Amino acid sequence: MIKRYFSTTGLLIGTLFFALSLSPTLIPRPDTVQGIISGLALASGYGVGVFSIWILKYFELPQPKEKSQRILQIAAGSFFLLITVISLWRTTIWQNSLRQLMGMEADAFVQPVVVGLIAIVVFLAVLLIGRLFLITKRFLANKMENYVPPRVSFVFGLIITFILFWLIINGVLFSQLVRMADSTYQQVDALVEPDHEKPINPMKTGSAESILSWDEMGRQGRRFLTEGPSASDIQNFTDSTTMDPIRVYVGMHASEDFNERADMALQEMIRQGAFDRSILILITPSGTGWVDPGAIETVEYLHKGNIASVAAQYSYLPSPLSLIAEEDYGSEMARALFQKVYGYWSSLPESSRPELYLHGLSLGALNSDHSFDLYDIISDPFHGVLWVGPPFRKTTWRTITENRNEGSPAWLPEFRDGSVVRFANQNGGLESGDAEWASFRIAYLQYASDPITFFDTSIFTHEPDWMKSPRGPDVSLYLRWYPIVTGLQVAADLLTGIGNTPPGYGHEYAAEHYYDSWLALTEPTGWSTEEIARLQQFFKNRSHR
Structure with missing residues (x-):
């Protein structure tokens, strides 16, 4: 049988x-x-x-x-x-x-x-x-077969069947699933959580005097605006003067047009005095519009609140779905916001404007990379980027990794003399290079166990470099490469791995590693060795709660 x-x-x-x-x-x-x-x-x-x-x-x-x-x-x-x-x-x-x-x-x-x-x-x-x-x-x-020879009919029948099945699966089933997911996550995004109250301070985004409406902010935006540290929180770690960090967020409900949302964000930044701060961070959030608290709080503490950050939502979907369905959409929003903010920033006197950095996690890193063209900024470059957990489809990351210095591993590459591009993982890596940091800096934070970074379709037929010796500190010694099978396994890790590991592994980036990265990238001043160590321990404890 x-x-x-x-x-x-x-x-x-x-x-x-x-x-x-x-x-x-x-x-x-x-x-x-x-x-x-x-x-x-x-x-x-x-x-x-x-x-x-x-x-x-x-x-x-x-x-x-x-x-x-x-x-x-x-x-x-x-x-x-x-x-x-x-x-x-x-x-x-x-x-x-x-x-x-x-x-x-x-x-x-x-x-x-x-x-x-x-x-x-x-x-x-x-x-x-x-x-x-x-x-x-x-x-x-x-x-x-009535019109062409049997073998020709076989080939044409195979091609037509393949096209037919592909149109049904991709054009009907997948599109319907994406629409259902988008509708579901849109409803979740509209929820107003009771612990996220509308700001009373007129200088806060979402207040009655704000250009951006609290009701149109979205769930992730309201979280971002209300969960940051205050000047008094930061004061616990230093004797220096501290400030309330400025945070600006524009949700998708604010306007259907990318450029309008970007302009609203810029006007809100100007209203709050964001360009008077010493550090300005342009954040491209993940697919749902989420900004990792550890990513921004660490740098806010390091610069004693003398910092402003801005983010714009471009999707309701989680990053893996957005990566497939709405990659161009995210790039357009990131590009519109960058052009508005960078255009205004570059018009200010160089001696009085803040240092400008870009940041993105996961899909946010991909879209942040797409937000600017090197030729547009080469005459007046901003200060640097921190891209975390970059997806495997990120062009700049792939180019740098493939052209890394001989002998450096794919999971922690060394690129040229390290004056412009540096990589970090759980054990650091941004602190030193063969040459000093240049004025324009590209920093990557990635874990060797992150499937969103290290998945590639070629893994179905070829053993990837990151599996070869030496391996990353968080990759199992039992892992072996098998044709087709390993590709299926890592693809499943890509789709289901978020939330299944503790901070510091997989795609869960720990606050302490953000802290180390921002410390090396932005080089804040006015901290004693003891204060830096105490603040570092604070974020380490938060990562392992």
Whole structure:
């Protein structure tokens, strides 16, 4: 019966892929996610096996005799079954080793029955789609055989079927899912949380005197504006004079036009005196409009509140969905805001204007990179950028990483003499280079275990450089590269990894590492060694609460 409905070779290779999928990658995985990955791996291996047999038959290549073929299948089946049993037994050990590496409790117990059942359901669903694909291809090819030779009809039938299925999946199903997600997250963004009250101070964004309406701010904007430190909070760490940091945020409800929202943000900055501060930070938020509190609070403390920051929302969707669906939209908003702010800033006297820095996390880093052209600023450059957890599609990051100095690892590259570009991770890295920091600085903060940074479609067919020795301090020694399988695993890490690791690992960036990065990048003055150490410990404690 199995031989009637399933390919024996496909099941054998699928079983091998299933076993390999149980090995660890970058992020600890719950049973449900592991089951889905294993099901996709089983289906992928099955497809490889079926395609291999088809190739042999199509080109009329010699195949083993039936008796020899049966012996090989029994031997291969026994071997792959043994690998599967060993992998199921080892997978709890693998997952716990990854959890221990990230400072998590080693209490994970992978339930083989749960993983197996989910994998079978996923496998059968993929197999059903594959069968529908073949039936459609065969139907179209048969219709065309009346007009063209059989092999030509086969090729055209395959191409048309592929296009048809792609249009259905991408143009209908995916678009509908994105619309549903956008509607859901838009409703979440509109929620007004009771602990985020409208500012009374007329100099605050969202107050009655503000250009930007509190009701149109959005949930993430209201959080950003109300959760920052006050001058008195900062005063606890220094004897120097402190100030209330200025924060400006424009939500998507403020206007449907990018340029109008950017202009509103600029006018609000001018109203509050943002350009009179010593530091100005232009933030491109993540997909939902969220600004990581650790990213901005650390630099506000370091500069004793003498700082202003501005952010503009461009999406309601989480970064992975926005990266696929709304990348251009985010770039347009970031570019409009940069042009407004930079245009005004560059018109001010150089001696009296603030230092200007750009910041972005995740998708925000990608869109921040797209916000300016080097040729537009080369005659009057701003001071630098801090891009954190840059997505794998970030052009500048990819170019620098691919052209890194020989001998430096892909997860912490060294680029030329370090005068312009430097990289940092949990252990720092921005503090020193072969040359001193230039007046224009590009800083990257990234973790080797961050799938959003290190996923790439080439991982399905080639071992990536970041997996080679030496490995990052947060990457498991048990991790191995396998064709197709590792690509599925890291893709799953990319889609499900946010929130599944403690701060300091994966895509969860710790406040203490933001602190170290801003300290090296902006070089604040007026702090004693003891005060710097105490403030650093403050953010370290916050990261590990």
